[in-house]
Amino acid sequence: MTGKPIDGGAGVVSRVVDVADPADPRLDDFRDLNSVDRRPDLPSGKGLVIAEGVLVVQRMLASRFTPRALLGTDRRLTELGADLDGVDAPFYRVSAEVMAQVVGFHLNRGVLASASRAPELTVSQVLDGAATVVVLEGVNDHENLGSVFRNAAGLGVDAVVFGSGCADPLYRRAVRVSMGHALLVPFARAANWPGDLEVLRDKGFQILAMTPDPQAATLAEALPPRAGQPVAILVGAEGPGLQEHTMRASDQRVRIPMSRGTDSLNVATAAALAFYERDRLRTTVST
Numbered sequence: 001m002t003g004k005p006i007d008g009g010a011g012v013v014s015r016v017v018d019v020a021d022p023a024d025p026r027l028d029d030f031r032d033l034n035s036v037d038r039r040p041d042l043p044s045g046k047g048l049v050i051a052e053g054v055l056v057v058q059r060m061l062a063s064r065f066t067p068r069a070l071l072g073t074d075r076r077l078t079e080l081g082a083d084l085d086g087v088d089a090p091f092y093r094v095s096a097e098v099m100a101q102v103v104g105f106h107l108n109r110g111v112l113a114s115a116s117r118a119p120e121l122t123v124s125q126v127l128d129g130a131a132t133v134v135v136l137e138g139v140n141d142h143e144n145l146g147s148v149f150r151n152a153a154g155l156g157v158d159a160v161v162f163g164s165g166c167a168d169p170l171y172r173r174a175v176r177v178s179m180g181h182a183l184l185v186p187f188a189r190a191a192n193w194p195g196d197l198e199v200l201r202d203k204g205f206q207i208l209a210m211t212p213d214p215q216a217a218t219l220a221e222a223l224p225p226r227a228g229q230p231v232a233i234l235v236g237a238e239g240p241g242l243q244e245h246t247m248r249a250s251d252q253r254v255r256i257p258m259s260r261g262t263d264s265l266n267v268a269t270a271a272a273l274a275f276y277e278r279d280r281l282r283t284t285v286s287t
Contacts, residue, residue: 003007003224006148015089016077017091018094019092019098020094020098022094026069029050029070029071030101030112030114031104033104033172034103034105035104043117043170048114049116049183050114050175051112051175051183052111052172052175053110054080054111055180057113061071065117067113067114069114070090070093072091072092072093072109072110072112073111074226075110077160092206095277104116106161108244123161124198126188127203131230132157132158132233132275134159134160134216134232135160135200136148136161137166137236137237138163138164138236138242139237139238139266140165140238141167142167142174144238146153146266147177148160148183148271149178149185149187151271155276156275156279157168158186158277159188160185160188161200162190165237177266179191185275187274194245197249200232205230205231206229206235206252207230207252207255208222208231208250208251209234210241210255210270210271210274211254212255216253216255219277222254223277223278223281227281233271237266249285256270
């Protein structure tokens, strides 16, 4: 179980340590990942960030979250290859059977990385240089949250701001569903909600609140006049949506036209449509 460096042609890329005992305390960063009260990514516990799968680990390596350790099979170590160049963290190489005993279930993706939580950014910090942000209220489902981050990354959103009642974006499931983009797209929590919407307004953002209200303007009506301005898109929880006092703090209420008696879409899907329309218009203006 001694460590040895891997030579990837550009120097030492990682310390590889072969581990055969699932009870080895060096693997504790990855233990009981599906436990309600013992999992290592609980903010009240170790408060770690866990990346799952080769692609998500690669995105952690590119993020501000510095790995503490990696756990995986030899196959995944080979796939990561030069991505580990210069990473100052041990790679605990184990069999699939040992990995399953450590994490508490069979992990098809075959590799994990742990990192300490980086210092949280402020709302003002994530708004600097941003042109499009999404502001979430009450989005407490980790899969929806992860999907919003993935959509934001792919559709030109610069940052995510959390209002009240939102789930932890660094929970393993949220990070996994986001395909690692929760580690790359800047986010901040509002210290004063919804009062911090004034921070956006002071920085020149137009604030658009999404609602199924048929009296609201459509995205196609509300976004074109703002194509050259910073825009914040407010999205609420699936079901209750945004609170009335939050919508009153916006500049305009906007909706997606619906058909066949459907009143609304999944929150991540609705947000994606708004992101797409915003990005399409900005691209048109810039060309």
